Amino acid sequence: MNKEYERPTEVFKPNTLNVEPTSSAPTLSTSGRLITYNDQLKDSLDNGYHFTELLDQLITTDDAATLFNAAKMLSTYQLDTAYLTFPQQYSQSDFYLIFINRLLALHDRERVILQSSDRYGELYHEFPGINSAGYFIFNLENSVQGGAYYTEKTTGEALFYLSFEKHTLRFNSRALTQLLLVDYHDKIEKNALKGFETYLLDIGNYLKEDYGFDIDFTLLDPSNNAVYQLADANFSSSVIDQLFVEAANGGRMLELSESGAPILKLDNDIVVQLLQDNGDESLGWTLKVYDQQHEVAWFDVLLRYEFLRSWYLKNLSALEVQSDVLYFN
Amino acid sequence: MVNVNTLSDEERLEATQELSKAVANKIRYLQTLATAIDNKDDRLIYQLIDSDHYSEQIIQAKHGSADTENENLVNDTTAKLSQYLSANLLAYLAETYPFFYFEQVDLGRFQFYFGNWWDRRLFGELDVIKVHFDFNSTEYEKLRRAFELEGQNKRLNSDKIAMLSNQADQLQALIDSQGQRDEEKEKIRLQLKKVAQEKVMPWETSKLKEAKQQLVNQLSDLSEQDEKSQEAYRLIKDNENKVLELSKEDTLVGYEKQSVIAKFGTFDAFEARCESLYRDYMADLIATSGRVNTNE
Numbered sequence: 001m002n003k004e005y006e007r008p009t010e011v012f013k014p015n016t017l018n019v020e021p022t023s024s025a026p027t028l029s030t031s032g033r034l035i036t037y038n039d040q041l042k043d044s045l046d047n048g049y050h051f052t053e054l055l056d057q058l059i060t061t062d063d064a065a066t067l068f069n070a071a072k073m074l075s076t077y078q079l080d081t082a083y084l085t086f087p088q089q090y091s092q093s094d095f096y097l098i099f100i101n102r103l104l105a106l107h108d109r110e111r112v113i114l115q116s117s118d119r120y121g122e123l124y125h126e127f128p129g130i131n132s133a134g135y136f137i138f139n140l141e142n143s144v145q146g147g148a149y150y151t152e153k154t155t156g157e158a159l160f161y162l163s164f165e166k167h168t169l170r171f172n173s174r175a176l177t178q179l180l181l182v183d184y185h186d187k188i189e190k191n192a193l194k195g196f197e198t199y200l201l202d203i204g205n206y207l208k209e210d211y212g213f214d215i216d217f218t219l220l221d222p223s224n225n226a227v228y229q230l231a232d233a234n235f236s237s238s239v240i241d242q243l244f245v246e247a248a249n250g251g252r253m254l255e256l257s258e259s260g261a262p263i264l265k266l267d268n269d270i271v272v273q274l275l276q277d278n279g280d281e282s283l284g285w286t287l288k289v290y291d292q293q294h295e296v297a298w299f300d301v302l303l304r305y306e307f308l309r310s311w312y313l314k315n316l317s318a319l320e321v322q323s324d325v326l327y328f329n
Numbered sequence: 330m331v332n333v334n335t336l337s338d339e340e341r342l343e344a345t346q347e348l349s350k351a352v353a354n355k356i357r358y359l360q361t362l363a364t365a366i367d368n369k370d371d372r373l374i375y376q377l378i379d380s381d382h383y384s385e386q387i388i389q390a391k392h393g394s395a396d397t398e399n400e401n402l403v404n405d406t407t408a409k410l411s412q413y414l415s416a417n418l419l420a421y422l423a424e425t426y427p428f429f430y431f432e433q434v435d436l437g438r439f440q441f442y443f444g445n446w447w448d449r450r451l452f453g454e455l456d457v458i459k460v461h462f463d464f465n466s467t468e469y470e471k472l473r474r475a476f477e478l479e480g481q482n483k484r485l486n487s488d489k490i491a492m493l494s495n496q497a498d499q500l501q502a503l504i505d506s507q508g509q510r511d512e513e514k515e516k517i518r519l520q521l522k523k524v525a526q527e528k529v530m531p532w533e534t535s536k537l538k539e540a541k542q543q544l545v546n547q548l549s550d551l552s553e554q555d556e557k558s559q560e561a562y563r564l565i566k567d568n569e570n571k572v573l574e575l576s577k578e579d580t581l582v583g584y585e586k587q588s589v590i591a592k593f594g595t596f597d598a599f600e601a602r603c604e605s606l607y608r609d610y611m612a613d614l615i616a617t618s619g620r621v622n623t624n625e
Contacts, residue, residue, distance in 0.1 A: 237448075238570065238573060240447060240448075241447075241448065241573055241574075241577045242573060243447075244446070244447040244448065244577060244580060245573065245576045245577055245580050248580040248583070248584075253446050253584065254446060254447040255445055255446050255447070256445050256446065256447060256449070262447045
């Protein structure tokens with residue numbers, strides 16, 4: 001709970017009204033004022049009561065639509081009014097966290113732990129296996145577009161943007177790369193990172209299934225149809241030369257496909273393919289990852305194969321998978 | 330004036346018969362060739378179009394049954410013949426040299442790449458009529474050299490890469506020692522100042538001058554190094570690019586070597602097989618009855 005709410009309840013006295021009543025004061029009689037005041041109180045109490053109903057729903061409902069509606073309402077809910085303030089409150093961003101847990105719980109996939117911090121008076125997410133390195137909260141986007149960024153608190157890396165209003169989820173490839181493939185690389189078990197990735201994918205998949213969200217998974221997208229757009233698609237072939245050499249050092253051969261595109265065959269029939277010129281030369285290079293089960297994303301490959309990870313990180317200015325520029329830059 | 334009536338009837342008849350025989354001989358040659366093509370008897374075609382080479386290679390007899398004049402008849406058909414003969418030959422080569430990837434460049438003309446990996450090298454052209462690889466001499470030489478270096482446990486560019494890495498280390502050291510140089514320069518400047526203020530006896534002036542000159546020289550040496558270190562970043566980058574090029578070539582040639590070893594064991598065996606390719610192929614044509622079935 002935020003500290004700012006820990007001040008004592010303000011008491012409004014009729015004669016020291018610090019807010020203008022809705023109708024112009026001079027025309028009101030005293031009883032009119034009292035009635036107006038009382039109506040405002042009733043509205044404020046109703047408003048508070050409605051809040052508790054929504055919170056009930058958020059915490060206990062088993063219905064996906066009800067859950068979503070409650071989270072959406074609460075994420076922008078103004079609990080305080082000029083007549084009534086609540087000293088103990090969760091912040092709007094906390095409802096995003098609760099929603100994530102409840103959504104995953106509805107699908108029996110709740111793996112992230114919702115913790116509350118006494119010190120900062122806020123809720124946060126802890127993920128088993130990586131909790132030694134960091135924890136997660138939502139940061140509200142205060143501009144008109146609304147929504148919130150799921151952010152690792154200590155590094156400030158914003159992993160995804162979520163908007164209930166716009167039914168939109170956008171992953172941030174740069175932050176995911178920096179946090180999971182660089183910062184955590186030497187201190188966190190690969191299995192834990194893989195588990196965390198699955199958790200992020202779950203969020204996206206359930207938002208899509210249950211609420212028809214529009215999702216950009218960026219480098220987490222496991223579909224074979226995913227075409228990863230790269231930062232500088234017109235990079236020089238020396239970037240691929242490097243891959244060729246590093247792959248050889250990693251015991252793999254960068255081959256040519258029948259169409260002449262460079263492909264890298266990895267274990268379990270996973271194939272990484274670099275494609276140029278999708279009918280339009282200006283598109284430059286793109287990247288695809290194939291596997292029979294549609295389960296493997298570029299991220300997985302980077303996580304598993306050290307030579308690919310080092311190649312990707314070394315050439316990030318050319319190879320970085322692009323995120324939605326509307327939310328990340 | 331030519332006297333047309335100088336030939337006797339007998340002589341004329343003889344000449345006509347000669348001509349007729351010569352033409353018949355050519356017809357027979359072409360007829361045999363046509364039949365061989367109809368029968369898809371590639372071996373016979375090879376024998377007919379270059380009997381000299383055939384007998385030299387197969388019968389091991391020089392000029393056994395050379396028929397060059399008749400062979401000249403199909404000189405202008407070489408591209409078509411080559412195109413026809415390539416079908417069986419390429420099928421044979423795909424088995425024998427699985428690492429060569431052929432690409433048609435014109436009617437009856439094929440070039441080939443070594444391998445199907447990134448930036449594979451264009452390795453030469455195939456002479457279908459001669460059943461012979463015209464290797465690109467530069468690329469072939471690199472492969473040969475790589476095998477040669479194997480004994481020394483080196484790759485083609487090991488030495489060059491080592492040299493460049495060494496250079497890069499020196500350049501890095503030059504960059505890293507900037508602080509140290511700055512300190513030294515400061516020290517020398519102080520010394521120079523001191524020398525300038527020193528009062529000495531007249532007979533000592535030359536000695537002083539010498540000392541001063543030495544300090545100036547040291548200072549300019551250091552400045553020179555500073556300039557070099559300014560350049561160093563760019564040079565290191567250039568260096569990296571060169572090393573990448575060389576490493577790529579080593580990787581390419583490494584794959585080529587592996588391919589040769591996997592199929593032939595040694596480079597000598599590979600060369601020997603290329604040398605005897607014509608013979609081996611004719612033998613294969615005989616053994617497989619001309620690979621008739623593949624030439625549909």
